[in-house]
Amino acid sequence: MKHQKWINHILGIIVALAAWELTGRAMGEALLAPASAVAREFYDMVLDGRMLAELIASLRQMLVGLALACLVGMPLGVLMGRSWLADTMLHPWLSMFIVTSVAALVPLLILLLGTDFWFRVAVVFIASVWYITLTSYQGARGVEPRWIDVGRSFGAGALRQFWKILLPALYPFLLAGARIGLVHAIRAMVVAEMFVIVGFGGLVHTAGLAISTAPLLALLMMLMMVGVAANALLKLAARHVAPWYEERASAAATH
Amino acid sequence: MRGTRQILLYAISLGIGLGLWEIYARSLPGIVLAPPSSVVVRMLQGLISGELAIALLGSLGALVVGYVLAIVVGVPLGFLIGRSKRVSEMAEPVMNAIYAVPPVAFVPFIIIWFGLFFEARVALVFLMAIFEIVVAVSAGAGNLDPGLIDVGRSFGASRRKMLRSVIVPAALPFVFAALRLGLVRAINGMITAELFLAAVNLGKVMKDAASRFDTAGLLTVILLLCLLGLVTQEGLKALEARLMPWHIRRQQ
Numbered sequence: 192m193k194h195q196k197w198i199n200h201i202l203g204i205i206v207a208l209a210a211w212e213l214t215g216r217a218m219g220e221a222l223l224a225p226a227s228a229v230a231r232e233f234y235d236m237v238l239d240g241r242m243l244a245e246l247i248a249s250l251r252q253m254l255v256g257l258a259l260a261c262l263v264g265m266p267l268g269v270l271m272g273r274s275w276l277a278d279t280m281l282h283p284w285l286s287m288f289i290v291t292s293v294a295a296l297v298p299l300l301i302l303l304l305g306t307d308f309w310f311r312v313a314v315v316f317i318a319s320v321w322y323i324t325l326t327s328y329q330g331a332r333g334v335e336p337r338w339i340d341v342g343r344s345f346g347a348g349a350l351r352q353f354w355k356i357l358l359p360a361l362y363p364f365l366l367a368g369a370r371i372g373l374v375h376a377i378r379a380m381v382v383a384e385m386f387v388i389v390g391f392g393g394l395v396h397t398a399g400l401a402i403s404t405a406p407l408l409a410l411l412m413m414l415m416m417v418g419v420a421a422n423a424l425l426k427l428a429a430r431h432v433a434p435w436y437e438e439r440a441s442a443a444a445t446h
Numbered sequence: 447m448r449g450t451r452q453i454l455l456y457a458i459s460l461g462i463g464l465g466l467w468e469i470y471a472r473s474l475p476g477i478v479l480a481p482p483s484s485v486v487v488r489m490l491q492g493l494i495s496g497e498l499a500i501a502l503l504g505s506l507g508a509l510v511v512g513y514v515l516a517i518v519v520g521v522p523l524g525f526l527i528g529r530s531k532r533v534s535e536m537a538e539p540v541m542n543a544i545y546a547v548p549p550v551a552f553v554p555f556i557i558i559w560f561g562l563f564f565e566a567r568v569a570l571v572f573l574m575a576i577f578e579i580v581v582a583v584s585a586g587a588g589n590l591d592p593g594l595i596d597v598g599r600s601f602g603a604s605r606r607k608m609l610r611s612v613i614v615p616a617a618l619p620f621v622f623a624a625l626r627l628g629l630v631r632a633i634n635g636m637i638t639a640e641l642f643l644a645a646v647n648l649g650k651v652m653k654d655a656a657s658r659f660d661t662a663g664l665l666t667v668i669l670l671l672c673l674l675g676l677v678t679q680e681g682l683k684a685l686e687a688r689l690m691p692w693h694i695r696r697q698q
Contacts (some may be wrong), residue, residue: 197537203536220544222558279452280459290675291668293636294641298656303479319492378548385550385642392551397691399554407554409545 224405233409242394242413249390250417252308253380256315260372263316264323265365269357271324272331284319285328293318293379297386306387311380318379321370326371330364333358366429373421377414480662488666497651502670505636506645508564512571515630520576520628521621524583531629534588541581548576549635553642563646567639575628582627586620617692622686626679627666 206228215225224232236242271278271285296317304310334357342352384392391410398407464482471481480488492498527537552573560566590613598612640649648667655663 199535200533200539204539206536207540276455279455283456283460285465286679287672287676289634290679291631291672292531292637294634294638295652295668295671298641298652299661299668302656302659302661302664374546377546378550379546382550382638385553395551395554399557404558411551414547414551415543419543422542422546 210233220403220405222404224403228405229402229408229412232405233412236406236409242410245391245394246413246417248265249380249384249392252311252390253315253376256312256379257319257369257372257376259312260316260320260323260376261369264372265327265368268324268327268368269331269361270326272334273357278328283325289321289325294382297383301387306389310387310391311383314383315376315379321375322375323368323372324344326364326368326402327361330361330368334360362432368431370422370425370429373425374418377418377421381414412429457667478661480665484662485665485669488662489669492666498666498670501647501651502674505640505649508567508639509571509632509636512568513575513629514636515568516575516579516628516632519626520579521583521624524580524624525587525617527580528584528587529651531588534584537584541577545577546678550638550642557643562644566643567636570639570643571632571635574638578631579624579628583621584626586617586624590616618686618690622682626682629678629682630675633671634680637671
C-alpha cells in the first residue's frame with residue numbers, strides 16, 4: 192500500500208520530467224531549456240559556488256525575518272484564539288493585512304528602510320507573520336474545553352494549565368504555522384531581492400536576461416529543492432514532536 | 447447584543463490603530479511616513495479627479511481575464527487530479543515542487559514568452575491564482591464523502607443526475623474556498639505584474655509616488671488594494687451564503 196504510493200510519486204516525477212524534456216527540445220533553449228540542459232547548467236553552477244553562496248546569504252536573512260514573525264505571530268495567534276476581546280480587537284487588522292499583497296508594500300518599505308538587511312527582513316516578516324498568526328489562532332480555538340476542565344478540576348493553576356495542556360495541544364499547529372510561514376517567507380525573499388536586484392533574487396533577475404533559459408531554470412530548480420527540503424524537515428519535526436496529531440495539523444494547513 | 451458590541455470593538459480597534467499611526471507619523475521629522483489623515487484626503491482627491499479611478503479600472507482588466515482563465519482551467523483540473531487516487535499521487539510531488547517556487551521568479555519567463563504588456567500581466571495573474579485553485583480543489587475533491595456517492599448510486603442516479611444533484615452541491619464549499627484563496631493571489635499577481643513588468647495603471651501610480659518619495663501616494667494605492675481585497679472576499683462570501691444556505695447554517 193505504502194509502496195504503491197511511492198511508486199506513483201516517482202512515476203509522476205518521471206512523467207513530468209519527460210514532458211518537460213520533450214517540450215523543451217521542441218521549443219528550443221531560448222524559450223524553454225530541456226531538463227537535460229538545465230541539469231548540466233545546474234551542475235556547473237553548483238561547482239562554480241556563487242549560486243550557493245548567494246543562496247545561503249539570502250536564506251540567513253530570510254530566517255531572521257521568519258524567526259521574528261514566529262516570535263510575534265505565535266503568541267498573538269494563541270492570544271486571539273483564547274480571548275474573545277483580543278480576537279475582536281485584532282481580527283480586522285488580520286484580515287486587512289492578509290489580503291494586502293507584499294509586492295505592493297515593497298516600494299513603501301524601500302522608502303522607509305532603504306534596501307539593506309532590515310528592508311529584506313521586514314518584507315519577509317510582513318509576508319509571513321499573518322499566516323503564522325492565523326494558523327496558531329485556529330489551533331488555539333480548537334483546543335478541547337474538556338481538557339482544560341480536567342486540568343482545572345485537578346487543581347492546575349493558570350500557568351500549569353498553559354504549559355501542560357494548552358501548549359502540547361498547540362505544537363502541531365505552531366509547526367504547521369511555521370511551515371506555511373516558511374513558504375510565504377521564501378516567496379517574499381525572492382520578491383524583495385528581485386525588486387532591488389541583490390542576493391539570490393538578483394541572480395534570478397540577471398539570469399532572465401540571458402539568451403538561454405537554462406541558467407534561469409537551474410536557479411528555479413534550486414529554489415524548488417530548498418522549498419521542498421525545508422517543508423519535509425518541518426513535517427518530520429511535527430511528526431517527532433506530536434505524532435498523534437499529524438492528521439489534524441495537516442488538515443489545518445490546507446485551509 | 448454580541449453583534450453590536452463586536453462592531454463597536456472593531457471600530458475602537460481601528461480607531462486606536464489609526465490614532466497611533468497618526469501620532470507616530472506626525473512625530474517623525476519631515477514626511478518620512480504620511481499620517482492616515484493625509485492618505486484619506488489623497489485617496490478622495492484621486493478618486494474624484496479620476497486619476498486613481500482610471501488606474502484602478504485599467505488594473506482590473508488584466509485581473510478579471512487572468513482570474514477567470516485560472517478558474518476555467520483550474521477547477522476542472524483540480525477535480526481531475528483529486529478524483530483519482532493514482533493521478534493525485536502522481537501529481538503530488540510535482541505540484542509541491544512548483545508550489546515551492548515563488549511566482550515572481552517566473553517573471554523573467556513571462557517576459558520571454560508574453561512580453562511586457564497586457565498578455566504578460568494576464569499570464570502572471572493566471573499563474574499566481576491557478577496553483578492555489580488546483581491545490582484547494584483537488585484536496586477537496588479527494589475528500590468528498592463516499593457515503594453521499596453510494597447513496598446516489600444505490601438510488602440509481604444516472605451519471606448526469608449524480609453530477610448535478612450530488613457531486614456539485616457537495617463540492618461547492620471547497621470550490622468557493624478555492625475561489626477566495628485564488629482571488630487574493632490574483633490581486634497580488636495584478637500589482638506584482640504592474641510593478642515588475644512595464645509600469646502601468648496602479649503600478650505606475652506607485653512607481654511615480656516612490657520616485658517623488660511620496661509615502662502618502664504609496665499608502666493610497668496600498669489602501670485601495672486592501673479595500674479591493676476585502677470587498678471581493680466579502681462579495682464571494684455573500685454569494686456563497688446565497689448559493690448554499692445549508693452550508694452556512696451547518697457552520698453556525
